[in-house]
Amino acid sequence: MRKLFSRLTWLAAGALLALILLEGVFRLLPVSMGLHRTEQFKRWPLEAYQPGQRYTYSKSWQFLNVRHGVTNNYGHPASFDYRQRSHPVVVIGDSFVESLMNSYEDTLQGQLGARLGSRESVYGLGFAGLSASDFLALSRLARDEFAPTAAVFVIIDGDFSESLLPGLGTYHFVPQGDSFRLAYLPLHGETLLKAVRSKIGELSFYRYIFGNLGFSLDSVVKFSRTKEQSKSERDASDPALLRRVIDYFLAELPSAIGVPAQCIAFLLDSDRYAIYKPESASVPKETPEIRRYFLDQAERLGFAASNLDPVFRARYASEHAKFDYWPNDRHWNRTGHGVAADEAYRLLFGAGKRECLPSMDRPRANPSQPYASP
């Protein structure tokens, strides 16, 4: 027994030394770390991460797309602070808008600001994993905080189906009769476990495993789905329900963001890998019919909408430049963001259109007065 204990002690000591050495090594490497979600859950995702944080971003096991930065006063990775009631153009979306893998100047919001001649007139409000339900909640917060003159929404495959799935710390749509209500599933409260996790979360080795590698226990042990989870997932792929979600989202959005439909632009991303190499196409989460339905409805209701697929195809045919970090990361690179910025500019400000222009110092009579739904 004593022998066994001695062996286990030596085994554990060896393991511990390896962990300490690995921690030392990873501290020298650009591990993705430093971003901590805001504690102000009622203001999330308007306030994304904690403000004024130094962070490092990198992706995958081999530290691709390394970026260093500091979050602004609203906890977004922007190179300037946002101001209340400043009437900007807001760009809303998920990790495509958050765009940690690009420098701010290269992002859609950065490039759109440059085209408008004032980089501080466009605010990026992105957060990884957001879906249509979060966009709606974020729109309300942005309306009250910034009183925007125009909004750009980047819509990615899965944004509508995922908005029906409850997830910790996110909003989701709950069907209610013919309509929906927005529900928020809070993150766990202040517990000892959370405190411990937050301490461990400061370790580079931990951040590498869970951040860069995206490791989860699910990948090792296949947990069985609960009945509720299975039902939610089934519902989320029901085309009829998805159409209703789209209708509800489009009906609510103008009043939620406080901007008329013609000053709201939708940019529908496409499967760019399929453009480069048809056999690299991914399996879509939402059918082309749902995508078509969204575009048709948006146009019918007077929104400005662009399907980026033909735009990307045309650009690829002429320039052969890729729009993302193919084959490692599907997020847009500078070129991809540039295409999106061009489209957003054309939709909102093209052909001398002036009513959506940001007016950073222009006071609105009643900024929180919602626009009527179309």
Add this chain to the structure above:
Amino acid sequence: MLFNSYEFLLIFLPLTAAAFFALSAWGHLRSAAGSLALASIIFYGYWSPVYVLLLLGSVAGNLLAARAIVQYRASQPPGLAKRALTLAVLANLCAIGYFKYANFFVDSLNSLAHTNLSIAHVVLPIGISFFTFTQIAYLVDTYQGKVRETGVMPYILFVTYFPHLIAGPVLHHAEMMPQFARNDTYRFHLDNFLIGSAYFLIGLFKKVVLADGIQPYVAPVFDADATYALTALEAWGGVLAYTLQIYFDFSGYSDMALGLSKLFNVDLPLNFDSPYKATSITDFWRRWHMTLSRFLRDYVYIPLGGNRKGAVSRYLNLMITMLLGGLWHGASWTFVFWGGLHGSYLMVNHGWRALRERFLGATRSTRIGRLLAVLTTFLFVVIAWVFFRATSLDAALRILHGMFSFQELVVPIEWQPALAAWLPADSGTVRFSHLDAFGGTRQLVWIAVLLAMAWTCPNSQTLIRRFRDGAALASAKRGEWAWFLLGFIAVLVGLLAVINGTRGVSEFIYFNF
């Protein structure tokens, strides 16, 4: 089941080792051997349960045939033993011919004779080349009276033993069966466990970090659209990436197999010895896939006559051996061509050596001469890899055309700001452009680092020898240190397994052969 998967590392290996050593400790040596054989069959069946029947049928059939040969040799006229051998070898060749080469033969016949024959697509049972040819060798040696160990369990383990079953090394019964028969194998040896773990760690590192790290730069070149004109930079980048990928992938797999086997106190033969340091093609084949080279030498080249019947016959035998070696890798003309290229390289190499000895005598090569020899050998090996990896002969020729297109230097447009001063774009010989099949500076760094490793670093067996000697020096508290090192290694293996697991399935290249 892959050696680098969670199910193997967290379930299969611990359970197999626990059962093996527990049964051994309780004195049930036959049961311990049986548990290893059963685990090996489960390991094989995890891929496709149906083909377990093929594997077991092959083992049973060959074992019976070997018994019959032994019996006929002892009591009957020798002709009967020869007939039994011929029949058994033919049965093996028919099996592999059907499963591995049927589609290839039909396709080749169709294209040659302009016929339209068709058969259902036959799925290649994993590892069939390995377990078929090792058993043919066993039958031949049985006929020649070279087999000493004839036990049933050692034979079953020799064929099915999971560390080598899927992708080698190609084993010889004489080095394996006695190990399964000796009692000492069925004891827990901490030293062996430690050395095995260290080998496994090195192999896993080669696979997960080095081979899989450079792998993304291969497919854009080798799977490029036929209409896409590869530039020299793209073609060389992709081909060098593959040259390094296949080495680190296969030698990594072999190290892992060696290490796993060592955990169970069984030594597998070495399969690699720094092949890219070879100073000639002959030297390369002494260092690359050494167990296959040995098999081809002993069971193809020498039976054909080897070098015993003059120079012409020797060159012919070399060519036949390498063509068959190419075909062994896969049912495709690209593999045959690859084998043929190496056959011609070997012929030139032997011819050159004969000429040199004749006119210059036994001269010692200089350092620069050796360096040039390494680079020349490497260049020709790289060219041959193009055929090995290409999806067709046309594709291979397209890539080679790209490699040697130097009329215009096409440079990635991202490099323009840095290189514009040195490479004026209007010179007519330099053009900046988007390169679809080139990964930029990162790819160059990968290639440079891996080439430096392949050319300058000690290989796995040298590292292990140093590790073992180092561990032996710290022998004052050897047991404790061994457990300490095992804990250290376990964390590193865990990290590599997680890196591998989060990237998705990454098979070994030699699983296809």
